[in-house]
Amino acid sequence: MALAADARSRDDDLMASSFLPRLLAGTWFAAEIPAGPLARLAKIGRLVDYPTGDVVVREGEPCREFGVVTSGRIAIRLGLPGDEDRTILTIEPGDVVGWSAVLPPGFATSTAVVVAHASVVAFDGVQLRTALAADPELAAVVYQRLLASVARRLTATRTQLLDLYRPAGEPW
Numbered sequence: 001m002a003l004a005a006d007a008r009s010r011d012d013d014l015m016a017s018s019f020l021p022r023l024l025a026g027t028w029f030a031a032e033i034p035a036g037p038l039a040r041l042a043k044i045g046r047l048v049d050y051p052t053g054d055v056v057v058r059e060g061e062p063c064r065e066f067g068v069v070t071s072g073r074i075a076i077r078l079g080l081p082g083d084e085d086r087t088i089l090t091i092e093p094g095d096v097v098g099w100s101a102v103l104p105p106g107f108a109t110s111t112a113v114v115v116a117h118a119s120v121v122a123f124d125g126v127q128l129r130t131a132l133a134a135d136p137e138l139a140a141v142v143y144q145r146l147l148a149s150v151a152r153r154l155t156a157t158r159t160q161l162l163d164l165y166r167p168a169g170e171p172w
Contacts, residue, residue, distance in 0.1 A: 020045050024121055027094035029068050029145050037138045044131055045121045050074075056097050056112040056120070059085075063100035063108040065122045069093050072118025076153075077111045085111055089157055096149045101125030102132075102142075 020042035024030035030038060048067070050056060057063050059079050073092055077085035088110070091097060097112050097120060106125055132139040 020047065020121060023047070023070055024068060027068055027070060029094050029096060029149060033141045033145065037135070037141050040131070040135060040138050041123075041142065042121075044127050045123050048120050048122045050114040050118045050120065052114050052117055054114045056114065056118075057100070057108040057110075059108050059111045061108055063098050063106045064125050065098050066101040066125060066128055067097045067120035067122040069095050069097060070119045070121055072114060073116040074118055075113045075115045077113060079111070089153065089160065090115065091153075095153075096146065098122075098125075099146060099150070102128060102146060104129070 021035070021038050024042055024045070025033070025038060030041070033041065047070075050072070056067070056074060057065075059077075069091055071093055073090050074095075074097055075087040076089045076091060077087050079085050091112075098108070100106050100108050101123075102125065128142075132142060
């Protein structure tokens with residue numbers, strides 16, 4: 001039994017040291033992260049597959065993991081009082097899910113539902129926050145990329161809202 005655990009540990013180390021950094025580097029989120037911080041980030045990540053229909057995070061509930069989508073599509077939905085959740089945005093490879101896990105208290109501000117089988121490099125929120133607090137170089141690049149992600153998401157949502165509430169006959 002100990003041998004199997006040792007082999008699994010080596011496999012996990014191999015994935016973190018080679019596969020996950022390459023996978024992350026292929027996303028817009030991590031493409032500009034230098035090799036050293038990227039390797040340290042990947043070391044605390046794990047690849048998670050979500051089938052269509054899975055809920056990744058639920059609005060108002062604790063958000064325990066932060067993730068970078070590497071394949072698939074995930075709908076970001078907001079709860080509407082007296083109505084069903086409404087999709088406000090669909091995220092794709094390179095986008096992040098569960099950013100609430102990065103900043104305590106870590107409650108999800110929306111629900112994320114997989115609409116096309118998705119793979120996500122997931123990071124435990126506590127472990128990620130600990131790593132960011134201990135490694136200023138890693139913190140600088142992750143927070144910069146996270147802020148870029150938030151800005152992208154706000155721009156996309158704003159554009160969608162403009163389309164939704166545009167008066168009929170507007171030339172744009």
